[in-house]
Amino acid sequence: MEERPRIVVGISGASGAVYGVRALALMRAAGVETHLVVTRSAHLTLSQELGLGPSALAEKADVVHNVADVGASISSGSFRTLGMLIAPCSVRTMSEIATGVTSSLMSRAADVVLKERRRLVLMVRETPLHLGHLRTMTALTEMGAVIMPPVPAFYAQPASLEEMVDHSVGRALDLFGIDHDACRRWTGMGAARRGQTS
Template structure:
């Protein structure tokens, strides 16, 4: 977790870094570029960065990585593993868009956490759950709260299929 992520975490969720670390199986310091996840020989499904700052996105795009976070993302790209960046910035300027294009050309998935209004979210938590579920789909993982278009159309849209 970057320093900016820790700040965002506290401001937006009320959680501390220790709260999040307590939920993890393994935790590495951001400066530990020698950690197992910094090596392509360490197997993973890929990597999700949420939220992803423009700085982190830019470091990954240039290959000039300064932390374990960006080094592990670089490894995901070089090993052709799924790398998903939930970029949170708005509006984007041309430099941001070019950086995202460059990353997409390298194989990254750019998935800003946008609300899926068809799912009729009634809370911020439901909007977050939907965004999380959609990116977990990219790794073949399921997230129970996700509402899927066409699977329960009556519940989602109020109309029966047919």
């Protein structure tokens, strides 16, 4: 029997918990097995921004790993995955990964993804950025990570906050080759004009 594709999903304490929650939903719809790890501060953000507790969040993933469990399956390169998406990614989590600090399962799983040359996508949620942030992002890019801040795409003319979230999450899923219909795809200015009615 063919294995389902697996992805590690990390939710850190930065604002934007909705990105991680929506990613879990879209991956489930696409038939991807999700392995979730959540930092302690992320639980506070999830509660503040979405009113979502740990058990309600756990129902959205296939497997949930405790952030302190550095011996979990996702801490080993022999556990095959497509990679890891951290959505949102805090500056603290980003910095730990860049320096090779693996004090939690979040940073350990990300470190494994990098060493195995798998896809690591970080939806970094911070602005404005100082030079230290930018240098850390450069270092991570040189190590093979993809820095993908969730930036709204206004050309898609989103009608709601949900559509804006879906576009960013959908573009992140594109980086893993996951099929979805979460975002409106650009077909060119000419095509947009032809679709207009007078």
